[in-house]
Structures are given as structure tokens and as C-alpha cells.
Amino acid sequence: MASQFDVVILGGGPAGYVAAIRSAQLGMSTAVIEKEKLGGVCVNIGCIPTKALLHSAYIARLLRDAKEFGVEAGAVKTDYGVAMQRSRKVSDQNSKGVEFLMKKNKVTVVKGAGVLQPGRKVKVGNDVYEAKKAVIIATGSRVKGLPQIGLEINKTTVISSDEALFLEKAPASLAIIGAGAVGMEFADIFSAFGTPVTLIEALPRILPLEDAEASDALAKSYKKRGIEVIAGAKVKKGTPAKDKVTLEVEANGATRKIDVAAVLMAAGRAVNTENIGLAECGVQVTERGFIKVDAGLQTTAPGYYAIGDVAGPPMLAHKGMREGVTVTELIAGKKPHAIRYDNVPSVTYCHPEVASIGLTEDQCKERKFDYVAGRFPFSANGRARGTGETEGFVKILRDKKYGEILGAHIVGGHASEIIHELAVARENEYTVEEVELAIHAHPTMSEAVAQAALDSLGRVVDM
Amino acid sequence: MEALSPTMEEGRVAKWHKREGDTVKAGDTLAEIETDKAVMDLVARADGVLRQVAVAEGQTVPVGSVVAVIAAPGETVGATAASAPPPAPVPSGSGMRDTGYGMRDAGSVVPAPTDVTRVKASPLAKRMAREAGVDLKLVTGSGPGGRVVKRDLEGTAQGAPTPVAAVADTHPASRIPHPASPRISHPAVSGVPFEDIPLTQIRKTIAKRLVTSLGPIPHFFLTSEVDMERAAEAREALNKQLGDRGKVSFNDIVIKATGLALIKHRACNAWFQEDHIRYWNEVHIGMAVAVEDGLITPVIRNADVKSLAEIGWEAKELADKARSRRLQPSEYTGATFSVSNLGMFDIDQFTAVINPPEAGIIAVGSIVQKPVVLDGQVTGRRRMRLTMSCDHRVIDGATGAAFLQTLKQMLENPLAMLL
Numbered sequence: 029m030a031s032q033f034d035v036v037i038l039g040g041g042p043a044g045y046v047a048a049i050r051s052a053q054l055g056m057s058t059a060v061i062e063k064e065k066l067g068g069v070c071v072n073i074g075c076i077p078t079k080a081l082l083h084s085a086y087i088a089r090l091l092r093d094a095k096e097f098g099v100e101a102g103a104v105k106t107d108y109g110v111a112m113q114r115s116r117k118v119s120d121q122n123s124k125g126v127e128f129l130m131k132k133n134k135v136t137v138v139k140g141a142g143v144l145q146p147g148r149k150v151k152v153g154n155d156v157y158e159a160k161k162a163v164i165i166a167t168g169s170r171v172k173g174l175p176q177i178g179l180e181i182n183k184t185t186v187i188s189s190d191e192a193l194f195l196e197k198a199p200a201s202l203a204i205i206g207a208g209a210v211g212m213e214f215a216d217i218f219s220a221f222g223t224p225v226t227l228i229e230a231l232p233r234i235l236p237l238e239d240a241e242a243s244d245a246l247a248k249s250y251k252k253r254g255i256e257v258i259a260g261a262k263v264k265k266g267t268p269a270k271d272k273v274t275l276e277v278e279a280n281g282a283t284r285k286i287d288v289a290a291v292l293m294a295a296g297r298a299v300n301t302e303n304i305g306l307a308e309c310g311v312q313v314t315e316r317g318f319i320k321v322d323a324g325l326q327t328t329a330p331g332y333y334a335i336g337d338v339a340g341p342p343m344l345a346h347k348g349m350r351e352g353v354t355v356t357e358l359i360a361g362k363k364p365h366a367i368r369y370d371n372v373p374s375v376t377y378c379h380p381e382v383a384s385i386g387l388t389e390d391q392c393k394e395r396k397f398d399y400v401a402g403r404f405p406f407s408a409n410g411r412a413r414g415t416g417e418t419e420g421f422v423k424i425l426r427d428k429k430y431g432e433i434l435g436a437h438i439v440g441g442h443a444s445e446i447i448h449e450l451a452v453a454r455e456n457e458y459t460v461e462e463v464e465l466a467i468h469a470h471p472t473m474s475e476a477v478a479q480a481a482l483d484s485l486g487r488v489v490d491m
Numbered sequence: 492m493e494a495l496s497p498t499m500e501e502g503r504v505a506k507w508h509k510r511e512g513d514t515v516k517a518g519d520t521l522a523e524i525e526t527d528k529a530v531m532d533l534v535a536r537a538d539g540v541l542r543q544v545a546v547a548e549g550q551t552v553p554v555g556s557v558v559a560v561i562a563a564p565g566e567t568v569g570a571t572a573a574s575a576p577p578p579a580p581v582p583s584g585s586g587m588r589d590t591g592y593g594m595r596d597a598g599s600v601v602p603a604p605t606d607v608t609r610v611k612a613s614p615l616a617k618r619m620a621r622e623a624g625v626d627l628k629l630v631t632g633s634g635p636g637g638r639v640v641k642r643d644l645e646g647t648a649q650g651a652p653t654p655v656a657a658v659a660d661t662h663p664a665s666r667i668p669h670p671a672s673p674r675i676s677h678p679a680v681s682g683v684p685f686e687d688i689p690l691t692q693i694r695k696t697i698a699k700r701l702v703t704s705l706g707p708i709p710h711f712f713l714t715s716e717v718d719m720e721r722a723a724e725a726r727e728a729l730n731k732q733l734g735d736r737g738k739v740s741f742n743d744i745v746i747k748a749t750g751l752a753l754i755k756h757r758a759c760n761a762w763f764q765e766d767h768i769r770y771w772n773e774v775h776i777g778m779a780v781a782v783e784d785g786l787i788t789p790v791i792r793n794a795d796v797k798s799l800a801e802i803g804w805e806a807k808e809l810a811d812k813a814r815s816r817r818l819q820p821s822e823y824t825g826a827t828f829s830v831s832n833l834g835m836f837d838i839d840q841f842t843a844v845i846n847p848p849e850a851g852i853i854a855v856g857s858i859v860q861k862p863v864v865l866d867g868q869v870t871g872r873r874r875m876r877l878t879m880s881c882d883h884r885v886i887d888g889a890t891g892a893a894f895l896q897t898l899k900q901m902l903e904n905p906l907a908m909l910l
Contacts, residue, residue: 365635429622430615430619431615432641456613456614457613457616457640457641458613458614458615459618462614
């Protein structure tokens with residue numbers, strides 16, 4: 029006997045659970061199928077617990093430097109196990125929060141692994157859930173290793189973020205392969221917990237998707253802190269032993285061997301498209317393995333939609349959440365504002381934080397845009413001096429002719445919070461002038477945004 | 492009722508192409524609408540079923556009124572659409588469009604404009620429009636609530652000020668290519684189509700005083716008789732060479748010469764814009780064409796750089812379109828100067844009325860054999876009278892005269908056009 033709903037959502041991560049809530053708000057009967065915990069990678073083994081651990085790391089560093097601020101904390105001792113336990117509590121609270129939201133919105137939650145079936149149906153065990161209006165695929169993504177060079181994730185010496193988040197102790201030494209957001213954040217965390225960290229990136233610079241100036245600032249900051257950064261490096265071979273891994277790394281024309289207690293794989297993610305019945309329903313995937321969707325997020329099979337990581341990059345929770353809202357509004361016959369995929373902020377929560385939106389300076393050059401870069405360093409910002417967070421800068425790329433904000437890049441304390449002023453500006457097509465005209469409270473880190481806007485106009489005040 | 496032309500205030504439904512109950516796709520022609528300028532197609536802006544036709548054939552309704560309702564299959568439509576009084580006219584076609592997903596609810600067909608003079612536009616769009624000389628009231632906004640955003644203006648920055656259809660920008664995987672307006676490179680001045688020069692105090696005073704004495708546009712007129720003998724010879728030779736491939740008329744020669752003379756006299760290639768004068772670096776010549784119940788001036792763009800054969804072909808095409816009322820708004824807006832010709836009616840000379848915001852128009856009379864004294868001998872020559880109407884707020888007597896003299900020289904010695 030099939031249970032009927034208007035909308036059936038496969039996957040209860042950030043894209044899926046937001047879609048479920050919006051669907052219910054729009055008066056559609058909704059079911060969410062989740063094989064693990066509600067909240068998905070983000071809440072359980074991603075965004076949320078890492079932010080908790082990063083805050084522990086921040087406190088450790090703050091206490092070490094506290095003397096300078098007139099506070100003596102004595103010898104600072106760290107315990108990764110305790111920090112990990114706290115991060116688990118935070119994750120559990122958030123997952124429970126999602127459960128509560130499902131109940132509050134009268135969304136039916138089905139525990140189990142769902143498989144799509146033709147006729148807008150999803151099978152879970154022996155039960156079949158039929159969607160009258162639409163099936164939404166939101167199965168997300170997972171970490172992946174590099175088995176071809178001997179680095180298959182073995183969960184002891186070769187681990188992914190999934191294991192790192194549950195360690196009782198910080199490793200004696202650690203090599204992190206991949207210096208994107210995940211690699212950068214774990215380098216920050218374990219370094220603060222006393223682990224010697226080697227950060228290895230294949231591309232010529234760490235945080236390769238960010239503006240080159242941001243990469244440089246972070247490389248400098250990490251080196252100063254004792255994190256070894258090797259960019260433009262090729263890991264030729266990995267040899268895991270019982271309690272160590274030997275890596276052969278080629279960089280700058282030389283090959284060297286690195287012995288570490290553990291390797292954390294942070295290079296890339298794989299989408300969860302296997303064994304969910306895509307082909308049987310006529311849902312096609314792209315060359316890169318993502319589910320193919322049209323402008324309205326519908327797959328190649330009518331009545332089946334896809335959102336979040338499976339539907340294509342950027343693989344970010346907030347992009348999936350937005351798609352969750354948009355897709356349900358479309359299914360309900362509304363006409364939502366089109367998603368601006370060129371206006372999704374990107375944030376790495378390491379210290380100093382890195383946040384950006386729009387184009388990098390290199391992309392402006394490649395596209396031959398006539399632009400001006402406005403910059404303002406936090407070392408010239410009163411608030412940042414007061415809190416000792418003088419690392420980093422705000423950089424705004426302004427179109428020379430019309431003043432459009434082509435891109436904005438922030439490195440510094442609270443960059444993740446400051447970036448939204450520029451996200452709002454870009455979404456509403458404010459030019460640098462409107463940003464600068466808005467009065468910024470003094471003293472704040474956000475003043476650096478207004479100053480960078482002014483600098484792009486050639487009339488910076490505070491520098 | 493969508494605003495199908497910049498000046499359209501109401502439209503008459505000439506013919507319905509779809510009936511109630513028909514399935515329609517975005518882009519399908521729903522009906523033919525007779526506007527103040529032409530008969531245009533009203534196209535569906537969404538997929539669905541034509542659930543209700545609110546305006547009968549032959550009926551005229553103001554812009555912004557509901558003409559039909561498209562609903563999703565199976566969706567029911569309330570009585571609102573047909574029975575509601577037509578709302579106030581809106582500046583642009585916000586009556587029927589979607590935001591980009593090809594789905595919409597029937598209720599949204601009824602626009603609720605409050606202030607027709609207010610244009611919703613992003614700061615960036617306002618700035619782009621200002622620099623490109625585009626009137627935002629003529630642009631259909633695709634942003635939230637019909638707000639004009641950057642993508643609505645892309646492609647117009649270097650084009651003529653023509654209304655731009657909104658193209659919805661949705662997903663990067665399936666983005667619709669934007670129909671960019673044609674960009675004609677121009678050899679004149681540093682790539683910018685025009686330059687705005689604020690009115691000086693003396694210019695402002697002249698403007699004010701002349702307006703009070705002569706009406707909204709202070710016209711003055713300059714007449715000159717042109718020897719067309721050599722132009723006639725050149726025309727015969729050109730037409731012989733062209734053979735079946737087209738024909739060059741005297742009017743085409745006048746248009747080409749006017750274009751070239753305007754490049755040399757930018758002071759006459761201008762728009763009066765209340766607080767500034769826009770001096771154009773591009774030359775777009777409006778060509779008055781008599782139609783059954785009036786007059787329309789299709790535009791030959793960049794007339795100075797086009798060949799005579801191109802102008803001849805284009806002028807014929809535009810005149811045909813004008814007579815069959817098939818001109819698109821982009822084809823009759825944006826002229827920087829005009830030419831009106833009544834020579835075919837044996838009119839010796841006349842004064843034409845300026846087409847604002849342009850600052851001048853040339854009235855072309857008939858070509859007549861006349862006795863003239865040449866090298867001390869009386870001979871018969873083909874002569875033509877040109878009368879230039881000038882807007883005194885922009886053009887002074889000597890300025891207009893200098894332009895007219897260049898034009899006369901070019902026509903009298905067509906080879907000068909090659910200089």
C-alpha cells in the first residue's frame with residue numbers, strides 16, 4: 029500500500045529539510061526520507077561541528093596570547109576529546125532542532141534508504157511513498173579518498189573529515205591533502221591543538237578558488253603559526269603502515285618523503301547518485317556526475333527535481349537551502365525570484381576567516397573587464413587594532429564604468445559575517461557608491477568595507 | 492495589454508490567433524495588436540492554457556489592461572480577470588510576463604501600478620541607462636516586482652535608445668542567450684555614441700526666450716538651392732552599374748550626404764534634453780514616410796558609414812514596412828536628424844516640422860530644370876531646393892548655414908562625399 033504525499037523529498041540535509049519546510053508552508057503534504065540523521069552532512073559531519081571545533085581552536089590561541097591583553101591564564105592545555113564531545117553536542121542539538129521543525133511543520137519523516145521508482149514513487153524497504161506533485165532528490169555528497177595513489181580512506185591512518193570529527197585525541201602529526209575550505213579549517217583546528225600540520229595542495233596556491241591575495245595572506249598567516257604549507261605539490265604515492273603514513277610529495281622540482289601519524293583527505297567530494305534508482309526513472313547525470321537539471325531544477329524525468337550538492341556546484345549548504353525554497357515554490361506554481369548562482373557567498377572559517385562573493389581579480393582579468401581594485405587593510409582599522417585582529421583586508425573589485433561590484437574578498441576576523449553587506453549590495457545591484465553612502469558604525473570591522481569601496485573610487489579616508 | 496511601442500497608450504485587438512482553451516507556449520503569438528504606430532504581435536509570456544479572452548477583436552483598451560488569462564493546466568480562474576475594471580496604464584508591459592521560470596499564477600496577470608511616472612530600477616541599471624541614453628520607462632524590468640535590473644539593459648549600452656525585452660536569467664546550465672542589439676562600430680569619436688554638454692547660462696537664456704516667442708520649439712528656417720546636375724549624372728551611372736541589384740534614389744543621395752555633413756557639423760546632430768544638449772557622435776537619419784493615415788519616420792542608422800546601395804536598399808525596405816505598418820519600435824526611434832522629401836509631389840520648397848528631441852530636419856523639394864547663369868552663359872540645369880528647419884535652442888543661424896553649405900557642396904560635387 030503506497031502512502032501518498034504531494035511532495036516526497038529524498039534526503040534530509042540542508043537542501044532537503046528546507047525544501048520540506050517550505051513545501052509544508054505552501055500547504056503541500058510532504059515526506060522526507062533520510063537514511064541517517066536529519067540535517068545531513070552539514071549539521072552532523074560538516075559545517076556545524078567544525079565551527080564548534082574552530083571556536084575551541086580560537087579560544088586556545090586567544091588564551092596563549094592573553095598575557096599581552098593583561099590576562100594571565102597560566103599554561104594552556106588542550107584536549108581534543110573534550111572539544112570533540114562539545115562539537116557532538118552542538119551537532120545533536122542542531123539535528124534535534126531539524127527534527128522539531130519537521131514536527132512543527134507536520135512533515136512526515138521516514139527513516140531509511142530510499143530508491144526512486146517510476147511514477148513519482150520512492151521505495152523505502154517494503155514501503156512505497158508516492159508523490160502527487162513531485163519527487164525532490166537531495167541526496168547530497170560525501171568525502172572521497174584517492175585510492176589510485178594508495179590513499180584509500182582506512183579510517184585509522186588515512187582519514188577523512190568524517191573520522192577527524194570523532195577523534196578522541198589530536199594526531200601526533202598530520203598531513204592534510206587539499207587546501208580548500210575543509211583542509212584549511214582542519215589545519216587551523218589541529219594546529220591549535222598542538223599537532224604539527226603539513227598542508228598539501230596540488231594547485232599553485234592554497235584556497236585555489238579564492239582571490240590570489242586571500243591565498244597569499246592565509247599562506248603567510250599559516251606559516252607564521254608553524255603550519256607547513258606546500259602548494260603546487262603532487263602526492264605521488266602514499267604508503268600507510270600500522271601507525272604512520274609515508275607520503276612521497278613532489279614540489280618545486282624535488283621529491284621528498286614525509287612521515288606523518290595520519291593523513292586527512294580533504295580533496296574533493298563525490299555526489300550520492302548511486303543506488304537510488306536514477307537510471308530506472310530516466311534521471312540523467314552530467315559528464316561530471318551531477319544530476320542534470322533545467323532552469324526550474326527539474327531533472328530529465330518530469331516530476332523529479334534535484335537540489336543541493338547532487339544538482340551541481342557550488343556544493344554549499346546555503347546554495348542548497350535556497351534551491352530548496354525555490355524548487356518547492358515552483359512546484360506550488362509560484363514564481364520565485366531566479367537564483368543568482370553568481371552571487372553565492374563562499375566562506376572558509378579558518379583564522380583569519382576568508383569570505384568572498386563574485387569574481388576574483390584574476391577572473392576580472394581573464395574576462396578583460398575594465399575594473400579598479402579598492403583595498404583596505406584591517407591593520408588600519410581601529411576596531412581590529414583593539415581586538416588584535418589586524419590580519420587581512422577587504423578588497424572590492426569595481427567596474428570602472430558603472431561602479432558595479434564585480435567581486436569582493438575579505439580576509440580577517442568575522443569575515444564570514446561582514447561579507448553579507450556585499451551580498452545584499454550585489455543582489456540589489458547597488459554600486460560601490462551606495463555601499464559607501466550607507467553610514468557605517470564606528471568603530472567596526474565593517475568600516476573596512478566602506479573604506480575599500482572609497483579606495484576603489486580613489487578617495488579612501490583612513491589610509 | 493503590453494506596451495508594444497514606447498509611445499503606446501492603448502491598443503486595439505485586431506485579431507486573435509488563439510482561442511479560449513488553446514494550449515499556448517511562451518513565445519506563441521496570441522493576437523495582433525494595432526498600436527499608434529504599427530500592427531504588432533502580442534506573444535504569450537508563459538506556458539499554459541488560454542483560459543479567458545477578455546477583449547474582443549476590434550476593441551481598444553489601455554496599456555496595462557487584462558486582455559487574456561493564461562492558466563496552468565487544471566488551474567481554475569476566478570472571475571477577477573474579466574470583470575475587474577482595467578487598472579491604470581503602466582509604463583511598460585508588466586501586464587504579461589514572468590520572472591523566468593515559465594510558471595505563473597493566473598492572479599498575477601493583473602498589475603497593480605500606483606505611480607506611472609515612477610520607474611523601479613536598481614542603482615546599477617539607472618546608471619547604465621543614464622550613460623546609454625535609454626529611457627528606463629521604456630524598459631521591461633525582469634527583477635522582483637518588475638524592477639529594471641542590469642540584464643534588462645545589457646546590449647543597449649552602445650545601441651540606440653530602444654526598448655529592450657526582458658530576458659530571464661535563471662540557471663547557469665541553461666541560460667538563454669541574450670539578443671544583444673546590433674553594435675555598429677563607428678569611426679568618429681573614441682567609441683562613445685554621444686557626449687552630453689550641460690547648457691551654459693547664455694544657452695539657457697536663449698532657450699527660454701525663444702520658446703516664449705515661438706512656441707515649444709523655436710524654429711527658424713534656412714533655404715538653399717542646390718545644383719543637382721552632377722548628382723543626377725552620378726545616380727544614373729550608379730544605377731546602371733547596380734542593374735537589377737537595386738536602385739539609388741535622389742533621396743538616398745540626400746540622406747547619405749546629410750549623414751556625412753552632420754559628421755562634419757556635430758553641432759547640428761544633437762538632441763535638446765531640457766537641461767543639457769546631447770551631441771551625437773553617431774548619425775541616425777529619420778526618413779519621413781507618408782502612410783495611409785499619417786506619417787512615420789523610420790531610421791537609417793549610421794547613415795554616414797553606409798554605402799549608397801545599402802541606404803537605397805534599407806530605405807526601400809523600411810518604407811515598405813512602414814506602409815504595411817510592420818515597423819518595429821527599434822526601427823522608428825533614435826534618429827538624430829531627419830529628412831523629409833515632398834519632391835515627388837512637385838513641391839518646390841517647404842518647411843518641415845522638427846521631430847523632437849532632434850534639433851533639425853531637412854525638407855527636400857522637387858528637382859526642376861531651371862535656367863541658370865554658368866560661366867557667363869545661360870544654361871538649363873537640374874536644381875533642387877533644401878530647407879532646413881533648426882531648433883534655435885541648439886542651432887544658431889550661422890551654425891545651421893555652415894552645415895547647409897557643406898551639404899550643398901556635397902550634393903553639387905558628389906565626389907566630395909568620398910573625401
